Amino acid sequence: MQMWKRCAMVAGMALLALTSQAQTFPTKTIRIVVPFGAGGVADLTARTVAQKLSQSLGQSVVIDNKPGAGGVSAGDVVAKADPDGHTLLLISNGTAVSAGIFKSLPFDTLKDFAPISTLASFDIAIVTPVDSPFKTLADLLAFAKANPGKLNLGTINIGSTQNLTAELFKSAANIDVQIVPFNGTPAVITALRGHQIDAAVEILGPVIPQISTKALRALAVTGAKRSAVLPDVPTAVESGVPGLVATSWNGLAAPAGTPAAVINRLNKDIVAAVNAPDVKSKLHALNVEAQSSSPEQAASLLASETRRWGDIISRAKIPTQ
DSSP: OOHHHHHHHHHHHHHHHHHHHHHHOOOSOEEEEESSOTTSHHHHHHHHHHHHHHHHHTSOEEEEEOOOGGGHHHHHHHHTSOSSSSEEEEEEHHHHHHHHHSSOOSSOTTTSEEEEEEEEEEOEEEEEETTOSOOSHHHHHHHHHHSTTOOEEEESSTTSHHHHHHHHHHHHTTOOOEEEEOSSHHHHHHHHHTTSSSEEEEEHHHHHHHHHTTSEEEEEEOSSSOOSSSTTSOBTTTTTOTTOOOOEEEEEEEETTOOHHHHHHHHHHHHHHHTSHHHHHHHHHTTOEEOOOOHHHHHHHHHHHHHHHHHHHHHTTOOOO
């Protein structure tokens, strides 16, 4: 047999195998590995989408929580999984941050995963105690510039999205403030209400109850647009800090090498799930904005966020781990 005919036959057989795999997919339970603990916003977002996804795929979709280690353990599990679409990773801006905060990873963030779609975005806010003298972000900025080093800004742990957003705030506003890390959102809220810190940078969802009960005040959100939950609260850009644009987000990815036909099938069903009215309603109740995408858009977002947060980590001189 001539070489070109043999090559054509092999290519045809490979294409047939991939097509057949996509047509029969999924053949078993799909596992979504979530690098966060159960009960958090990211976990609840994944579970909400997974429930709807199982209906359209005709297979169970289970959540496997693997918190800790900056998401590295969860990423390693998926990077080494069979690239058949049955093991997925909940990626997020935390995935992007990990690429810059760790000296080495057991996987390549941009080469070892095939992003499928984004799921949602989360607003980040700058908040103060309700009885704080800072009624607006302009008030806080004026104090910080007049009193270098005296303003205390709380966040959760070093290297978190909230912590890096605070570093971005510091550099974008050209202010000298003390960024104080805590071991979790409850500790940040306690410190705020006890006036141990002057302000905090936190994901909006967990502090909404405190804002609603007038314990805390949101001075600004750091997204590109105002939050649908707090439409009267201006963005940081509107408040005079043009370089402060940051949001938290998550999505789903498969191991690199997963057939394109399987990725496209998953994308179709994930997009439909994310945009289903009942799913959007459930996510809205979590103060989360449903947001799907194409695989290409999700990959572009992960790449751009990896570069961006890597630059912020470098400029802030945050030690790598």
